Amino acid sequence: MITSLLTSFLRGGSLAQRAAAVTLLAGPPALLAAALAARPVGFGCALVLVCLAERFLEQVRGRQLAVLRKARLGLGVRALLRHLLAVLLAVRAGCPTSVVVSAATLSAALPAAQSAHEVMARVLRERARTPVVVRDGEDRVPDPGADLGGACRRIDRAGLPALAGLTLAASTGTALPAYAGIALSALEAALCLARTARRVARSSPACRTTAMEDTNRWLAARAPTVVLYFSGSKRSGYQVDMWLRAVERLDEPAVVLLRERAVLERLAPTSLPVLCVPAAVDVMALDLSSVRVGLYVSNVGRNIHLLRVPTLKHAFVGHGDSDKAASSNPYAKVYDEVWVAGPAGRERYRSADVGVEDHRVVEIGRPQLAGVRCDAPGGPDALTTVLYAPTWEGWADGPGGIPLVVAGEAVVRRLLAMEPPVRVLYRPHPLTGTRSKRAAEAHRRVAALLAASDPDTAEPDRRSAHRVVTGPDAPDLYACFNEAHALVSDISSVVPDFLASGKPYAVVDVTAGVDATTFADVTAADAAPADTLRARHVTASAGYSVLPDGRGLEELVAAVRDPGADRLAGARRRLRTHLFGTAGGDPQDRFGAAVRRLAEQAERRNRRQEGRPSPAPAPGPAGHAPSDCTPLPGPDHRTSPTS
Template structure:
């Protein structure tokens, strides 16, 4: 389909050029109409090609200008045979329209700058910033605006070419000019002093005043790409349950909308100069779920203590990264991570490692026994991604993914949930290709299996629950909303909203699984349902050496790890302690039948006790609860930060010079030399 659209567009423009140069009116008309139709198909069904054309410097603006240029050439060529001066006003009108188009673009840039605040927020009252709804989308995107506003002019020129009647071209140009003038006027009104949002300095002053009023104590700091938002989202619930005044600090503007539903205030500080304003706030501790290039910038703030909490723990090298020594403390789940840092010798001292458990694992349901007789055995295959180092053992998708999936699908009693890592294929194209083939295997298995589907009421319930949850989470933003409008529409949440979102999420998950046939395999790639919801559906996990298996241990259910490292099984187990309680699968998946038997018949499960012991080692004890240990670690580090601030303030006061003695009018002091007057 993509090649067809590309071929039609290229052929249409070539034919239009030939029709204009000959001139050949029928060919010119047909080619222009064909190119317009291809544009419609492009924007309706092939949106992915829009960015491809833009990267090739052939975006909609270039295509529209070329289309109109060829029409003008055709008209002028016709003019040589008839009345050459008749079409001159049409050419002038077309040039005037393009002049207005570029004027709108220039003004839209100015408007966008006034609507790009230095601080982006969520869950904060921003009424003092005089924010207004964003201009219509057409006034902000030059390509679609030109296509929409210029369509009457193009249609009029087409009619003039067909009939040799300039009135049609004049009418189309008049309509395009009118619409363009109206758009320009609407944007100019937004530049009037009384219509602009607050300026940069005013926003910064407002932000400092808000910090002084809110008085945050602990924050979550995050910087990353769109696909890494899950790393921050997994810490939102534990953060929200803390006493005090939590805050989420982001660095990328696009990330503000990717943070999931929360009542915690969110601030995005793209510039380092704005970030440094946190130094004089009440913020004492920042938690870091990941490392990034921008982390070093916030570590420069001396009044804040920093703790690395990570977004999951595994035996990968990334779980004991040397960068961790840059933080004041490193918070881990259990003693295994402490040992991992000690063995790695990356500069993290044992006194700076704090065991807090994994508070977000409260959402993982405990083992409730094997699948009921006659019921499907639900297997979750959740491989990790290929990583940055090119290690073939990072992900099983490339070497073992297809054999594993085929072996699982071959068992008539298995229901497969395939949930690939969001970054799969981002480094190695082979991983992306294997992922696509696995998805096709799942679809083919569903076509062969077939079976009854839930009645319409289940789908209707899911639709209702989705609308309810979206209403709480998305707040009904229109597609044309920009950052300033989203700040306006997301004030401080009402009391009880967090509980409402939690209840709506639980109801949605229940409706989601009820809407799916019990026999149907699933490919789960959306943000909903989350990984932990898939844990609760699964009887067995198949994964790689990653934090997924560490978290799954909280359920107590059996799990298996694919060994694509090339190591012998005993060496593999010794090299990766998280595999100690796992069934190790070879790339050919020959051990899958025996693994499924041990899941269905617990008496064959020889690793149950090992899983309990490993969970204690990896995740720490169940008492005190992880959330309580997490809160205690936050309180302790806040106290340390407070003591550091006090000592710093004492040193600053001690180093200040004594004020100079104040001079008074009157008699000179004895120590002052006597002023003599001239004789």
């Protein structure tokens, strides 16, 4: 545990950040040695360096401070340690007893003041927090009481005058600097507490009734027809992000309804109005009389708070089609319809036999993939770029273990060792490491491998440098598709989405042994059941197989560099049709038509309940939801270097 924390603390960031981290780590031993030796000059120098390093890491938001907080060594604990070492210096330097007692009293009083301030800050945040947060436009939502964290830091730093005074007193043998510093520190902490206490006294709780009335007037003015609904952790917000642009392009007015403030704070920029309503009772108080369609991107328990509204039609759109069990979840029975990309999605629910009736499954294509290109990036002479996009560890380890843990380092090492060189884009799943520490450690090792392989320059050429694609400002998955010549992944929705490009891909089989027969040229049509990865998973049937040790990657890269050696090009075209359907056209149009049809169904249902005549239903095949709109266009009409 300690070794892991030390490694995390010293790894990552710029050279200046690592130097500051080393300074911060070496500071306490240096202060202790100077205090025991009664060397005030050395103590003062070490103190200045430690404080400067700490301040620098705060300004650049260095990850080292997060590691210290995780180890229960936050700013307050570090400040207390410095005060105790300063008291030790005063004792060793022979300062008067009154100075030592005053300094020790301040050392105990400052943590108490910080605790009192944190309590008041919590009260202020709760009072400032409204039951509903509305974001209309792309402005980020301010955190009520965000400035209170700065006040906590000011209390911690209130002890700096006392530290300086004690150091000077130990150096000169005069008590006056110590008394002056202690007095200044006590005064600053008292003023900070007094200001916050005054804010608490003047604050009042936000009125829930007024907030809900204002929100419902806001909803009535916009009269949305569609709600894009999401509930989940802050790191799962990518699931709703992928649908924002498609919903923005609908003809019907739409609103995003979130349940967690942390997701709202990280939501991708969007022109859609956004509501964040954490409490179930407040969701039930919303005026949704204009809404006809609810779109759900994940299967979570809190969906029930919108599913209970009978005037809506509810459709599950998911956050990617894959061969995972999550893509045929029995939870889907609660929706009026389940929207999938194409025939493969329908067959997945049919074969899973989880109670989702076939006529409720509607093929709508993948509107997110409209911008995925088929052409090779950078022209014919560009450095071959391979995107490695492993999935996360899931809620439980699958057969063969966690793909990133089992094969991640081996895959990357083999790619880095290739000649001619290969450029690697590494894009881990956003949830990587949230459940498994082993997955988090594997991610760090892979990132370190790529960092060590890059040119040793301050600004490496982005076209040739390897890249770890993570963080809120990183390109999205589809932009990575357009920057890559090939994909290496495992069983996840990344694989079928990449098929829209028509470019070669490989799937890592973590369940495979080292038998060379794994690489037999077997297609989904003629493979013996369970003999190969291709036979077990539809999305792998047109991909090259890779063993956990990386063997098989050479064939993938050869297919990129020599289209004549790409033996699976035809299989990819056939699988793409199976996944996304056969018709051409804009997939956004197909998505929009599905929304309009479902809205019309909801309106007819509501009219029947109110006793009003209903318009004639839209024509559609008997026993199935009407499907008269176009699917994702196959890239066949575009030029592909690998086909």
